[in-house]
Every structure is written in C-alpha cells, then in structure tokens.
Amino acid sequence: DAGVTQSPTHLIKTRGQQVTLRCSPKSGHDTVSWYQQALGQGPQFIFQYYEEEERQRGNFPDRFSGHQFPNYSSELNVNALLLGDSALYLCASSGTGPETQYFGPGTRLLVL
Amino acid sequence: GENVEQHPSTLSVQEGDSAVIKCTYSDSASNYFPWYKQELGKGPQLIIDIRSNVGEKKDQRIAVTLNKTAKHFSLHITETQPEDSAVYFCAARPTGGSYIPTFGRGTSLIVHP
Numbered sequence: 686d687a688g689v690t691q692s693p694t695h696l697i698k699t700r701g702q703q704v705t706l707r708c709s710p711k712s713g714h715d716t717v718s719w720y721q722q723a724l725g726q727g728p729q730f731i732f733q734y735y736e737e738e739e740r741q742r743g744n745f746p747d748r749f750s751g752h753q754f755p756n757y758s759s760e761l762n763v764n765a766l767l768l769g770d771s772a773l774y775l776c777a778s779s780g781t782g783p784e785t786q787y788f789g790p791g792t793r794l795l796v797l
Numbered sequence: 798g799e800n801v802e803q804h805p806s807t808l809s810v811q812e813g814d815s816a817v818i819k820c821t822y823s824d825s826a827s828n829y830f831p832w833y834k835q836e837l838g839k840g841p842q843l844i845i846d847i848r849s850n851v852g853e854k855k856d857q858r859i860a861v862t863l864n865k866t867a868k869h870f871s872l873h874i875t876e877t878q879p880e881d882s883a884v885y886f887c888a889a890r891p892t893g894g895s896y897i898p899t900f901g902r903g904t905s906l907i908v909h910p
Contacts, residue, residue: 689840719899725888727803728841736820741897764813779896785831786898788840 686710689778689789697795698766706761707791710778716740717759718786719751720775728775734759735781763794771796799824801889804900811909816877820887820905821869827889830870832847835884844885845872871901877908 690709699703711715716735730743734753753759757778763770774791777786782795800823810816817886822830828849829847833841847861847870854861858877863870874881884905 691840725903727801727888727902730897730899735899743897784896785843785846787843788833790838790840 689776689777689787691774691789691792693792694790694793695793697797700766700797702766702796703762703764704794705767706711706774707758708761708764708775708776708777708778708789708792709758711787713790714744714778714780714784714787715738715757716779716781718737718777718779719759720777720788722773722775722791724752731761767795768794771792779797798900799827799889799891801887801899801901803904805904805906807901807905807907809907809909810877812877813878814883816874816908818872818885818887820871820889820901820904821867821902822889822899823868823905824889824891825865825868826891828892829890829896829898830861830863831888831890833886833888835886835903837883841886849902853890872895875904877906879908880909882906882908 718733719731722728731743737753748764750762773791775791776789779786803820831846835841860873884903886902890898
C-alpha cells in the first residue's frame with residue numbers, strides 16, 4: 686500500500702515565478718492538508734481540501750491556492766514567489782473526520 | 798487559537814540513556830496529541846499518539862504521558878539508539894472543526910554512540 690506521495694522532490698524557482706506542487710493521498714484517504722515547514726520550524730497549516738473544496742485555511746495569503754481532484758489527489762499553487770516562500774512543503778492525508786494525518790516526504794522549494 | 802510550546806529545542810544523550818521531550822498546549826478543547834519523528838530529508842512520521850481520555854500510552858521503547866489539568870504532555874524514549882536521532886514534533890488537535898493539529902517547533906534529538 687503506497688503512502689502519501691509528492692512531486693517533485695526538489696524545485697528551484699526565481700522571485701515572481703509561479704509553482705505547482707502535487708500530492709497523492711494514502712489509499713483510502715479523502716482529505717488532503719498542505720503545510721509549509723521553514724527550516725528549524727514545525728509545520729504550519731496552509732489549507733485543507735475535502736470533496737474537492739477548500740474546507741479550512743490557515744494564515745497564508747491568497748497567493749497560495751489549491752485544488753483537489755475527483756481521485757482525491759491535490760495540487761498546491763503559489764503565485765508571485767517571494768524569497769520567504771523557500772521551505773519544505775508537506776502534504777498530509779487522512780480519512781473523513783478526526784483521523785490521524787499521514788505525511789508525504791515533502792517538496793523542497795528554493796526561491797532565488 | 799491553539800498554541801503549542803515544545804522543550805528542549807535540542808537534546809543530546811548517550812546511547813542507552815533515556816530522553817524526555819515536553820510540550821504544553823493552551824486550548825482546553827484539544828483532545829488528541831500525536832508525536833512525529835522527522836529524519837533528515839523526509840516528512841514527519843507518526844510514532845505514537847494519545848487521546849485525552851488516556852493518561853499514558855506505551856509502545857516498546859516509546860511512551861507518552863498526558864496531564865490534561867496542567868495541559869502538558871511528554872514523550873519518553875528509553876534505551877536510546879543512534880537511529881533515534883531525528884527531529885521530534887508534538888502536536889495538539891481540537892475536538893471539532895476540520896481537526897487541524899497545531900505543531901510545536903520541534904526537538905532535535907542527538908544520540909551519541
């Protein structure tokens with residue numbers, strides 16, 4: 686049984702560019718959450734998708750947007766990249782309701 | 798919102814010693830407390846969790862304790878091994894809403910052979 690998968694593993698962009706990160710949830714999971722983890726920090730919640738809709742959002746600007754597809758996979762889009770967007774972006778999946786979240790390996794984004 | 802404090806930020810022990818990491822939380826509505834281990838270059842992996850109706854839970858060399866009155870919980874690792882070296886995160890999750898956990902800032906555990 687495959688766990689949570691993310692692509693790409695690493696990405697280098699320049700300021701002002703746009704980026705799309707992808708996530709496939711663990712089999713049987715229908716809820717996907719995205720987190721940003723800066724160096725030396727804990728994961729910070731960006732938003733959560735369920736039934737193809739954004740269900741809850743953390744304290745992140747509108748430059749961060751997402752999408753969930755009918756097969757429960759998800760994308761995270763970041764527009765107008767800033768140097769401060771450099772971080773590890775983590776996807777976590779869970780079942781419906783108060784289920785434990787399982788994390789993917791993350792995508793390391795570097796903005797130059 | 799929830800605020801989770803985690804201490805220490807760095808913990809260095811000798812192989813075979815015990816390690817204890819402590820967390821406090823602010824929201825009395827939180828009722829689920831997972832612990833994650835993150836190795837270099839990898840995503841956080843769940844190692845143990847505890848719910849608010851339980852005071853202690855153990856899994857081999859790892860145990861977690863919860864004091865709801867004081868709003869703190871701790872991770873205990875006994876007989877540490879070099880492969881236990883990693884960053885450990887605690888988290889607290891509320892009872893309602895979309896069940897989003899709030900994470901501590903992490904503890905870097907270094908086990909010296």
